Amino acid sequence: MSFNQDYISHPVFGQVDYFNKKNHQQPNQHTPYYSVHNHHQTDAGKQKTLDPIVTGSSVIAIKYNGGIVMGTDMLCSYGSLARFNSVQRQKQVGTHTVIGVSGELSDFQSLSNTLDDLTTDDFCIDDGSKLSSQEIWNYIARLFYNSRNKGNPLWNTVVVAGNQNGKSFLGKVDLVGTCYQDDFIATGYGAHIALPLLRKEYDDNPNGLSQDQAVKLIQDCLRVLFYRDARSSKRIQVSVVDSNGVKISDPIELDTYNWHSGEAAVRTFQQVALGK
Amino acid sequence: MNVLKLTPFPTQDKEKPLNHGRFEPYVDNGGTVLSVAGKDYCVVAGDTRMSDGGYGIQTRKYTKIFQLTNKCVIATSGMQADTLALQKKLKVMLDHYQKENGKVMSTPAIAQFLSNTLYYKRFFPYYTFNLIAGIDEEGEGCIWTYDAVGSHEKVKYSSQGSGNQLVIPLLDNQVAKFNQLLPEGPKDVPLDQVVSFVKDAITSAGERDIYTGDYADIVVIDKHGVRWEKFELKLD
Numbered sequence: 001m002s003f004n005q006d007y008i009s010h011p012v013f014g015q016v017d018y019f020n021k022k023n024h025q026q027p028n029q030h031t032p033y034y035s036v037h038n039h040h041q042t043d044a045g046k047q048k049t050l051d052p053i054v055t056g057s058s059v060i061a062i063k064y065n066g067g068i069v070m071g072t073d074m075l076c077s078y079g080s081l082a083r084f085n086s087v088q089r090q091k092q093v094g095t096h097t098v099i100g101v102s103g104e105l106s107d108f109q110s111l112s113n114t115l116d117d118l119t120t121d122d123f124c125i126d127d128g129s130k131l132s133s134q135e136i137w138n139y140i141a142r143l144f145y146n147s148r149n150k151g152n153p154l155w156n157t158v159v160v161a162g163n164q165n166g167k168s169f170l171g172k173v174d175l176v177g178t179c180y181q182d183d184f185i186a187t188g189y190g191a192h193i194a195l196p197l198l199r200k201e202y203d204d205n206p207n208g209l210s211q212d213q214a215v216k217l218i219q220d221c222l223r224v225l226f227y228r229d230a231r232s233s234k235r236i237q238v239s240v241v242d243s244n245g246v247k248i249s250d251p252i253e254l255d256t257y258n259w260h261s262g263e264a265a266v267r268t269f270q271q272v273a274l275g276k
Numbered sequence: 277m278n279v280l281k282l283t284p285f286p287t288q289d290k291e292k293p294l295n296h297g298r299f300e301p302y303v304d305n306g307g308t309v310l311s312v313a314g315k316d317y318c319v320v321a322g323d324t325r326m327s328d329g330g331y332g333i334q335t336r337k338y339t340k341i342f343q344l345t346n347k348c349v350i351a352t353s354g355m356q357a358d359t360l361a362l363q364k365k366l367k368v369m370l371d372h373y374q375k376e377n378g379k380v381m382s383t384p385a386i387a388q389f390l391s392n393t394l395y396y397k398r399f400f401p402y403y404t405f406n407l408i409a410g411i412d413e414e415g416e417g418c419i420w421t422y423d424a425v426g427s428h429e430k431v432k433y434s435s436q437g438s439g440n441q442l443v444i445p446l447l448d449n450q451v452a453k454f455n456q457l458l459p460e461g462p463k464d465v466p467l468d469q470v471v472s473f474v475k476d477a478i479t480s481a482g483e484r485d486i487y488t489g490d491y492a493d494i495v496v497i498d499k500h501g502v503r504w505e506k507f508e509l510k511l512d
Contacts, residue, residue: 179360
């Protein structure tokens, strides 16, 4: 006798009913609104990010004269466990855009696939037109807003940076679809720790920053984050996007204070830079 | 031969899992908007701070006022993501209306349409608090004020958002002249006087409401169209 799923009249204890043979209840695809009660009744095969599992921490970025510098560390944590130490959290999208992502790693990977599909389709149209950074930012915002409307959010905050036709673009999108543009942006703990540093440097230079200044600033901010954000690491990547396109750096190990016992916990950037 | 019987799946184990539904789809990004209508004009003010739902400021330059036609604007506080979705929807529908009817939708029609649009999402509302301000077909300044699900009222002045409790009494006193010892009653006020008053009103809201501040957009709608002005508020 051939094996027949229906032969077993009920799911067996310890056996997972992957295909939901017993009750054919399908999630209502047409439910146009978010419903808390729907969660428990939907298909067991459909999972939602109701809380993030493997997460990346801050993304920080600032505009300078001629482009944008964006920085992330490379750690992806499993709760408080430093689980993956060398994960790239920045991604080039299209020709002159880079995104930096904090939040759930698997949702970032899913978003990466979606954006690759988008840019491939754009390439295949072959009309010489390329998606602008703003279009990519808008696309992500609509995608995230739509997901949150279905009660199935992509648990990320995305920073979009680009440079095209001599104009820089810097924008941010979060998991409910909130989106805005600004001259400097930080996510997660960066919004508490790095943003004041970015703002001060930006305001102290009314004529704008140079690229070297901006890169140093981003690295210093990531170092400060490493000192105080327990879900960050000193393995970082800094990307520069300007009229020459996108350059995402190789992993950089931040110079930090040597944790010898008895040393002062706080040192100036200058001291660190000089290796004192 | 002994057969070990399979144990049936215990039904009570199919209880809902723990830690469910922690996703919060609504965020209040704060902000204050207000509007005062005159005889043949309307003045609208809205701050440009966007908070993160708590004590943080996400950006200092998000404008809450959106021009719908050259006789009508919508000013919205509440959740920014919902605001954007609502504005996009209104813009698409108004463009559609214009193409179908060969004319721009009138301000009172927009006001009713906004109510319908909000009520359509009654059971998963746009978390937005709106003012429609503009001039009607007679050229008279008019304002509609809404709740999140589309209840609305036509008024001469109103305020919405995080600072509305601070602004409304000021408007009741200075625009409607409620409960004055010297009976004066509301009267027609020249435009520049109203603009100056509206600036004071939003500055005062910014003084006490932590979700209001940074800059203010002041928008004047009259027979000449829509004029925008930027105005500084406190950054703290």
